[in-house]
Amino acid sequence: MSQHTAPDHAVPANDESSPIHRRLQQAALIVVLLSVVVVDPVAAQENAVCSADNLPSMIEGFFQLTTALGIIGLVVVWQADSLLEMFTIDREQKERFKRHKRSAMKSAVVLVVLGPLYTVAGSMMRLPLAECVNLVPW
Numbered sequence: 001m002s003q004h005t006a007p008d009h010a011v012p013a014n015d016e017s018s019p020i021h022r023r024l025q026q027a028a029l030i031v032v033l034l035s036v037v038v039v040d041p042v043a044a045q046e047n048a049v050c051s052a053d054n055l056p057s058m059i060e061g062f063f064q065l066t067t068a069l070g071i072i073g074l075v076v077v078w079q080a081d082s083l084l085e086m087f088t089i090d091r092e093q094k095e096r097f098k099r100h101k102r103s104a105m106k107s108a109v110v111l112v113v114l115g116p117l118y119t120v121a122g123s124m125m126r127l128p129l130a131e132c133v134n135l136v137p138w
Helices: 018-043 055-086 091-124 128-132
Strands: none
Touching (some): 055 091, 091 128
């Protein structure tokens, strides 16, 4: 029977990669410390959104556009469901159309209420975006 011997390419007890491992740890520590020092002044700035030139007005315009499209979508869905409900005889289909109309109405109410709610609650909680962006769609 043969005895098990250590392979020729075994790593010696005095590992040469140990100084490299320590250097990598030191480099990682330096990167972390520098990132904390460099990022700290950026975090201390007032508000990047409010200080941008056109960004607050772009956010307001986007919110008004999506709210208007949501309300138009509600009207289209409501009218289509009402029209289809008139031409159906089956009671179950009529109930499905009524549920779909209710669901569309709930979505539109949430869409219209979220902007003013965020504007009021955000300014009360002193959220930075609520100070310079008005999300009331009207």
